[in-house]
Amino acid sequence: MKYIRTPKPKRERSHIPFRLNLLFFFVFLLLAALVAQLAYLQIMNGAKFRADVDSTDQATVTGSVPRGQIYDSEGRLLVANSANNAIVYTKSVGVSAQTMRDTADELSKYVTISLDGMRKRDYADYYLADKTASDAVLKKLSAAMQATTDTSKQYQAQLSYVSKHLPDYSDREKDAAAIYKKMNGATQLTTVYIKDQNVSEQEVAEVGEHLTKMPGISLGTDWERSYPNGKSMLSIIGTVSSEKTGLPAETLNEYLANGYARNDRVGTSYLEKEYESILKGAKSRTKVEIGRDNSIVSSTTDFQGQQGANLNLTIDSAYQKMVDDDVTKVFNQAKAAGEAGVSDGAYAVAMNPKTGAILAISGLHQNVKTHEVTNDSLGVLNRAFAMGSIAKPAMVLGALQDGVITVNNNTLGDSAIYLPNTPVKKSDYGIGKFSSLTATKALEVSSNTYMMHLAMLEGHADYVANSHLYMNKDIFSKMRGYFNQFGLGQKTGIDLPGEIAGLEGAEYTDGRFNVGSALDLSYGNLDTYTLIQAIQYVSTIANNGYRMKPYIVKSVSQTLSDGSSGPILSTTTPTVLSKIKNNQDQINLVKQGMWQVVHGTSGYATGTALQSLNPGVAGKTGTAQTFTRTDPENSNSTQVEAITQSFIGYAPASDPQVAIAIVVPNVSKMSSWAYDIAKLMFQDYYKLYKVPTQKNYSVHQKTANG
Template sequence: MHSPNQQTPQRKKSKIPFRLNFLLLLVFLLFAALMAQLAYLQVVNGDMFQAEVERTDSSVVTKDVARGQIYDSQGRLLVGNEPESAITYTKNVSVTADKIRKVADSLAKLITMPSGTKLTPREKVDYYLADKNNLKAADNELTKDQKETPSGDARSATVQYQYEVANTMKKNITLTPQETSAAEIYARMAGAYQLSTVMIKNRDVSAAEVAKVSEHLTEIPGVSVGTDWERSYPNGDSMRSVIGSVSSEQQGLPEDEVNTLLAQGYSRNDRVGTSYLEKAYEPVLKGTKSRTQVDVHANNLVTDATTLYGGKPGDNLNLTINSQYQSIVEKVLKQQFDRAKSAGDATYSDGAYAIAMNPKTGAILAMAGVQNDPKTKKESDDALGTINRNFVMGSAVKGATVLGALMDGVITPSSNTQVDDPIYLPATPVKKSVYPAGTYSSLNAVQALEVSSNIYMMNLALKMGKAAYVPHTLINFKDNIFTIMRRYFAMFGLGTKTGIDLPGEIGAYLGPTTNEEGILNSGKALDLSYGNYDQYTLVQMVQYISTIANGGYRMKPYLVQSIQENGTQGQKGAIVDTTQPTILNRVPFTQDELDVVKQGMYNVVHGSMAWGTAHPLKDIKPAMSAKTGTAQSFYIDPDNPTTNPPETTNSSFVGFAPSSDPQIAIAIVFPNLDVDSEGNYNQEVARTMIEQYYKLNNIK
């Protein structure tokens, strides 16, 4: 028992009811806040969020238009667009690889892909992994290191996929023929941008394939039947090397220009001109793509498409070349080159080239080339050789030498007679003309051009270089003798680019002015005077002879006469631009000085001296003027260079007609003919070029 004075201890009051009440209060407050938030979202902002669910995004999609066409000077079609049926695919927004593969598998049963298409190992694996079951199996095979970084973080899906690809490649998977076809289709589909259209098959699509695909369009979303174009060449292979090429959709943009073209608004799979006229006039020929605004619902379905701009086909090019005349030049050049081969005169020759130009405007009238492999004897078209190959042209340049000397003042129109004695230098073969030494005691400038005197030209170089000639001793030229002569040559276009509107034009090869010891190469300065040292392109040669023909104006050559709009149905539209003749420089000779050279070139054809070089052409009416040339050369075998290459001869020709009112200038070269060649092949080409031009243009 407790004592009366002893108190009973009190129990501590429990705190559980307070905690429970606090939790209940907290839950009530949270619930109330949730209800308030739901009310705010649904009642106050319900319309806004409903609109967000139904929101659509807009994207602008572009589509290719027909490329501009190319016509000759008479309106004949040289390059057109041949329409062809095509199977296309438009990639939807956020479409999965698995869905793309299913469409590809279905489409592979309906069409046959072109033979020769090669799948890359990566394209094969991408198709294989597009099957979600294959992808899941590949994912399960990833190692821990492939799934996680060293710090334990999960690697990105992109990185993991790269590992899955690498692992699958090691298995060397095989595909059935139909799977291979489907993989080719899948590669084209997967490579498309969202909402962009790519060609699945646009060559040789049969009517049966079009029918099958059309019947199953609802089962292959994104696939459609449309049309595409392919470049066509009604004139065959004529001028193909000058016209150039266009890339295919698979090739797309050239690798070396991809960044530049992307910056200009191109897509990677756009077809573009890759060479020559097609490339030079790409901005004109490509046209302007159509633009369509596509509205995409939040569920990634296209809800509407509005055409913003229907597109504009590329403009057409009208060339300066008459395709009929071009064919004539090509034919006669090949005939004469084949004649040289048959006669045994072209053992080492690598071709023949010819070009014609209007000397008053610079318009190119024809350009042709035959390239020959001396080993296989196989020939191919090489019209571009007129602008991207250079040769030692020989005596054909002597008109520039004489006019240079006249402008330099070392001879005058009334005082230009010189002795015609051979030149003897120490340890050097005698330097003379082709005719026997002593044939002429002296010649004036007109006579020297007619008989093509090398001696006369070397004497001009001696005078321009202030050099005294003493037989069998070294010649002491002024140090700038090469500069002096080349400056005069350049006034006519020899040794400098002409500016023709074609990419790929090269300049000239100018030989060294000093020998290995750094001493001025006097003998080569003499060779330069008669065209046996520096190398020029044929387009430079026709520019040079045109400058003489037209009275001293160096004209810029051009191939495109005008640019013309292209109608939506392929019809011709308005002329939007016309090339105006461009004078690059005026050569400062006098009329009297020019008359000396013109008379000499007239006499090359019509003179009476025994060693006149082009007298067989004197029956051409109206009369023409010309200058022939031969130059020493050597055949260098690119596969087996030797220190003693066989000696050959370059045979060249320049001329203009009619002599009294020049309307055409021509230049021809047959490089690397045999040294004993006797055939006047370039003169036969010249005859046809002049006579047929007269005939086509009714010149009498």
């Protein structure tokens, strides 16, 4: 039987084209990639990206707070804050130029502001903030400029065109342009003052009524420094920048790195600058939520802010005023006498020698060319002078350390020194007046020759009159090393900026050792010192050898809610920088000499103008021969010889409470201006602080020994 095989049915061909299958395959791959990416975002990095989203949706806005206040040692308010009404603007994220212009136009209906500093460019920016006007200007540019993708270049071209075709704006439109400039200059989520001076009650009322029409505008308070007891101490206290000037350009990056805004007020000089971190306070912090359209949808205040801490000074403003008056009175007398024509001015400082606390600091600077006199209290630490004989106590103490004299053996011949091709080196009282002198007598009569002989002993001199003088080449460093122990020639470390160290005279000229200059250094007629160095120096002698760090801020206190000074946060501790290497007997010897300067029986005692003070004082006078010009800024102007007068002293001599230092540079002849100021300063101190008088004070010389 023949079987017939049934044919296998033909497979029906797919109706899906190959290309479609290929498409499905690619879709599958894309879906797989999408799932993988979602897994990457959601599972592996979900937390990170959620944090990123949160950071972009939230931001912190800071607000300024009043600066700390400044009080004198008796609690008198020297620097306060005066509150002013202000109109402020907080710039939102992504706000358009058109929106800011609309707001500026609306605000200009209610306020007028200063147009100082407005430039043609600022009016052009305002013009182009109107989108319709900006589009119209763009159409007037070349086709290439219209098509460019460099928006900055395109905008500059628009500015160039508009600057040549600016309309004549009305006064209100000019105000609007100035307002727009301030808004446009703000960074996102920062607050700037649109008007912070002389805001009238009417302006406050009208702006307040229309705030809903002006996004970002609000009413606020601005603070500026005020001086309830006058500005006499402004050159010590310093100044604060305005909102307009903002951060100083030279330290801009440093301030920005520390969280400041460009328009923040900061201390720009002296105490305000030195204690900026304490006075500035802590800004308020408000957390804002930003919606999808970049608008602020909510805000929460995290921190209300803290007004800056207060400074309590060591200076008693009552004594400070007295010293200011003393310096002014005596310098005016010197001018009236015709002796201050080329004088730089007059400077004085008082300090507690036991602690380093500055009690008063005063100065006047005269422009020699114009004769204008200005307050220059900080000249006490940033101007240096050759002060003459006030260096002699340090010279004697250095010689005692060196061993070239002793407490019991310090008599030296008082012969003048004759060098080839050099004027005779002698004392002011003339050659041959004294055959020999002790250390105390040399201080009393201010002997130059005694000090020069000390230098020659220290330098192991080989001297033949009119022939030669040889000394060891280390004589300069040796004498300066002794002077440095007292602070002469180096910065004192006072808590004020701008202190200088002074200048050292040259040891060599054209390779030749200046041996004569070493002699000049011994009696204070070579190196220059600041008055703050001089007060540290005399205080070191007064307190029996401790070099104290001068300071002007006694303590820092918290600010209470009513703005007054509250609990003490920190107190300045008196700082001993070093102890001189003299023993007490050596210090007593020099203190005795300083007592005799004022109370000595010799007719050549140099400080007897202060002899009537009770309790008695000890001190040292100084004069230095100097040269100056009738116009110090012109090296071709006439050079004239002058005298710099100085004084250092302390009182009461038996138990020093106050040390003072004075310098009156470049007067025309030998006179008593520095001593006159010193006498008034001691008298004022005795009167203000009711220092009791002493019996037989003027004859009991051992009170100088402490």
